[in-house]
Amino acid sequence: MNTADDPTQNHQTATAEQALVLDDVRKVYRMGDGHEVVALDRARLSVGSDEIVALVGPSGSGKTTLCSIAGGILSATSGRVIVGGRDITDYSERQLTAFRQDMVGFVFQSVNLVPFLTARENLLVVDEMGKRTGAAARRRADQLLDELGLGDRARNLPSQLSGGQRQRVAIGRALMNEPELVLFDEPTSALDTQLGEQVMEIIRTEMKSRQTAAIVVTHDERITQYCDRTVHITDGVLEA
Amino acid sequence: MFLALREMHRAKVRFGLLIVAIALLVFLILFQQSLQNGLLTSFVGGIRNQSAPVLVYSTDGQRFIQGSIITPDLEAEVRASGAVDEVSRIGQGTFTVAAGAETFDTSIVGYESLGAPERLSAGRAPNAPGEAIGADADIDQGFAIGDVVTVIPGGATLTIVGVATDVQLNAGPTLFVDYATYLEVVASVNPDAQTALPSVLGVSPAPGFSAADTTAALNALSPDLDALIRAEAADLAPGVDQIRQSFQIIFALYAIVVPCVTGLFFLIITFQKAAALTLLRALGAPARRLVSSLLFQAVLIVGGGYALGTALYYPVSQQRLGGIALRFETASVLGWAIALMVLGVGSSLIAARRVLRIDPVDATTGVGQ
Ligand SMILES: Nc1ncnc2c1ncn2[C@@H]1O[C@H](COP(=O)(O)OP(=O)(O)O)[C@@H](O)[C@H]1O
Ligand SMILES: [Mg+2]
Numbered sequence: 001m002n003t004a005d006d007p008t009q010n011h012q013t014a015t016a017e018q019a020l021v022l023d024d025v026r027k028v029y030r031m032g033d034g035h036e037v038v039a040l041d042r043a044r045l046s047v048g049s050d051e052i053v054a055l056v057g058p059s060g061s062g063k064t065t066l067c068s069i070a071g072g073i074l075s076a077t078s079g080r081v082i083v084g085g086r087d088i089t090d091y092s093e094r095q096l097t098a099f100r101q102d103m104v105g106f107v108f109q110s111v112n113l114v115p116f117l118t119a120r121e122n123l124l125v126v127d128e129m130g131k132r133t134g135a136a137a138r139r140r141a142d143q144l145l146d147e148l149g150l151g152d153r154a155r156n157l158p159s160q161l162s163g164g165q166r167q168r169v170a171i172g173r174a175l176m177n178e179p180e181l182v183l184f185d186e187p188t189s190a191l192d193t194q195l196g197e198q199v200m201e202i203i204r205t206e207m208k209s210r211q212t213a214a215i216v217v218t219h220d221e222r223i224t225q226y227c228d229r230t231v232h233i234t235d236g237v238l239e240a
Numbered sequence: 241m242f243l244a245l246r247e248m249h250r251a252k253v254r255f256g257l258l259i260v261a262i263a264l265l266v267f268l269i270l271f272q273q274s275l276q277n278g279l280l281t282s283f284v285g286g287i288r289n290q291s292a293p294v295l296v297y298s299t300d301g302q303r304f305i306q307g308s309i310i311t312p313d314l315e316a317e318v319r320a321s322g323a324v325d326e327v328s329r330i331g332q333g334t335f336t337v338a339a340g341a342e343t344f345d346t347s348i349v350g351y352e353s354l355g356a357p358e359r360l361s362a363g364r365a366p367n368a369p370g371e372a373i374g375a376d377a378d379i380d381q382g383f384a385i386g387d388v389v390t391v392i393p394g395g396a397t398l399t400i401v402g403v404a405t406d407v408q409l410n411a412g413p414t415l416f417v418d419y420a421t422y423l424e425v426v427a428s429v430n431p432d433a434q435t436a437l438p439s440v441l442g443v444s445p446a447p448g449f450s451a452a453d454t455t456a457a458l459n460a461l462s463p464d465l466d467a468l469i470r471a472e473a474a475d476l477a478p479g480v481d482q483i484r485q486s487f488q489i490i491f492a493l494y495a496i497v498v499p500c501v502t503g504l505f506f507l508i509i510t511f512q513k514a515a516a517l518t519l520l521r522a523l524g525a526p527a528r529r530l531v532s533s534l535l536f537q538a539v540l541i542v543g544g545g546y547a548l549g550t551a552l553y554y555p556v557s558q559q560r561l562g563g564i565a566l567r568f569e570t571a572s573v574l575g576w577a578i579a580l581m582v583l584g585v586g587s588s589l590i591a592a593r594r595v596l597r598i599d600p601v602d603a604t605t606g607v608g609q
Contacts, residue, residue, distance in 0.1 A: 101524025
C-alpha cells in the first residue's frame with residue numbers, strides 16, 4: 001500500500017517514539033477588554049521518549065503556558081498536540097481529565113501538595129482519584145519515597161517538611177501514575193542553589209532510570225546542565 | 241472516600257464542632273417536638289382517648305366542652321335523628337380538689353356509658369358511686385389507685401379505682417366518674433343549683449353509618465348542634481391550633497438554621513482548600529470524585545450530629561416537665577432524620593457547585609491559594 005503518501009499515517013509513525021510533539025501550537029489569551037495576548041506562537045517542539053528538555057526563558061515568555069498545553073490542562077488556540085502518540089488536540093474536558101490522570105506527571109510552580117495529606121498520602125491520592133489499584137499503588141508509593149530519601153518522612157504532613165523535602169514529595173507524586181511525560185515548572189525556584197542542584201540530580205536520576213521524558217522549566221541557565229537539550233523561549237516564540 | 245476521611249481525620253476539632261452544633265440543634269428540635277406533643281396531650285388527651293366516636297357540642301360552646309350545654313330539646317333531637325346508636329350524656333367542670341396535702345384545679349368528667357377512657361393502664365372502671373378513674377400523669381400528686389380525694393367546698397369524696405394514660409384535660413389533674421356521681425359533685429359544691437345539664441353528648445353511629453355520616457346528619461339537623469368526630473374534637477379544641485402554629489414557626493426556623501450551618505461550613509472549608517482541590521483537578525481527579533467526597537462528608541456530619549442529638553434527647557424524653565409527660569417520639573425522630581439529611585446535604589450542594597467550577601489551569605499559576 002502507498003502509506004507513505006498518507007500524511008497522517010506518516011505523522012503517527014513519526015510521533016510514536018516521541019513523548020511530546022507540538023505542531024504549530026498557538027495560544028492566545030483574550031482579556032476582558034477584548035485585548036489579546038499571544039502567549040505562544042507557532043511553537044514546534046518534539047521531545048524524545050526518554051529525553052529531558054530544559055525550557056529556558058524570562059518571566060512571562062510562555063513557559064507555563066507551553067507546559068499547561070502539553071499536559072492537557074489548557075487547550076491550544078490552534079495547532080496540534082500529541083503526547084505519547086495520543087493526539088489530544090480535540091479532547092473534551094472529560095477526556096483531558098482522564099489523560100492527565102494516565103499520561104502526564106506535574107510538578108507545579110506553586111501549590112504541589114494537599115496540606116491535609118501526609119507525604120505518602122499525597123502520592124496515594126493520585127491512585128485514589130484515578131485507577132484505585134490499592135496494594136500496587138501502596139508498594140509504588142513506598143518505593144518512590146525510599147528512592148527519594150523520604151522513607152522516614154512518609155507520615156509527615158507537608159507543613160512538617162522542609163522546602164527540599166516537599167519538592168521531592170512532589171516529584172514522587174508526579175511519578176505515581178507512571179507517566180509518559182513529566183512537566184517540571186521551575187522546580188528549583190524556591191530552593192537555594194545547593195538544594196536546587198540536589199533536586200535536579202534527583203530529577204535526572206529518576207527520569208533516566210525510568211526512561212521517562214521530561215520538560216524542566218527554568219530561568220536559571222545552571223540547571224540546563226542536568227538536561228539533555230535546551231530550548232529557549234522569548235515572547236512566546238521557541239528557538240533551539 | 242479516602243480524601244474525605246483523611247481530611248476529617250486531620251481536622252477533627254473543626255468537624256467535631258460542626259457535629260456538636262448539629263447535635264444540639266437536633267436535640268432542641270426533638271425536645272420541642274416532645275414538648276409540643278406532650279402539651280397537646282395534656283390539653284386534649286381526655287378527648288382523644290375517651291370512648292365516644294362522636295361528640296355533640298352546642299354551637300355556642302365553641303368546641304370547648306365546659307362551655308357547651310346540651311338542652312333537653314337538643315338532646316331529644318339527637319336521639320330522634322336516626323343517625324345515632326348509643327347516646328351518653330357527658331358533663332364536665334373544673335373543681336377544686338384536695339389530694340395529698342395540696343389542692344388542685346381538677347377537671348371532673350361525668351359519663352353515662354360512652355365518654356370514659358377507652359383503656360385503663362391499671363385498676364378497674366368505677367362500679368359504685370364515688371369511684372373515679374384518674375390520669376397516669378397525676379398519680380404522684382395524690383391521684384393514685386386507692387387514694388381518696390375531696391371536692392371543695394362541700395366535701396364530696398372520690399376514690400380512685402383505676403388510671404388511664406394520656407387522658408388529661410386542660411393540662412391539669414383529671415378524673416372520670418359516672419354521671420350520677422358527677423351530678424352529686426356538682427350539687428355538693430353548689431347545693432342551691434338546679435340539676436346540671438350535660439355539657440356534650442357522646443354518641444356512636446347508627447348501624448350502617450360511619451362516624452362522618454353521623455356528624456353530617458347531626459349538623460344538618462340543627463344549627464345549634466356541633467357534632468365532631470373524636471379526633472376532630474381534639475384537634476379543634478380552643479388553643480390546640482395556636483399551640484401547633486407556635487411550634488410550627490419554631491420548627492420552620494430550625495429547618496432554616498440547620499442547612500444554613502452545614503451549607504456555610506462546607507462553603508467555607510471549600511474556599512479554604514480551594515488550592516488543594518484545584519491541584520487535584522489538575523492532576524486528573526474528576527470533578528465528580530471531589531463532589532462525592534464532599535457529599536460523603538456532609539452525610540457523615542449530618543448523620544453523626546443526628547445520632548449524637550438523638551442520644552442526648554433520649555434521656556430527656558423520659559422525663560416529665562411540670563405536668564407534661566414527655567415521650568420519645570419515634571416518628572418525629574425518623575421524620576426529622578430524613579428532613580435534616582435532605583436539607584443538610586442539599587445545602588452542601590452550594591459548595592459542590594463551587595467545586596465543579598474549579599478550573600484546573602489555576603494550579604499552574606497558583607491562583608486560588
Ligand atoms: N490566564 C491568562 N490570562 C491572560 N493572560 C495570561 C494568562 N496566563 C498567562 N498569560 C500571559 O501569557 C504570557 C505567558 O505567561 P506564562 O506562560 O505564565 O509565562 P511564564 O511561565 O514564562 O512566566 C504572559 O504575558 C502572561 O501575562
Ligand atoms: Mg511560569
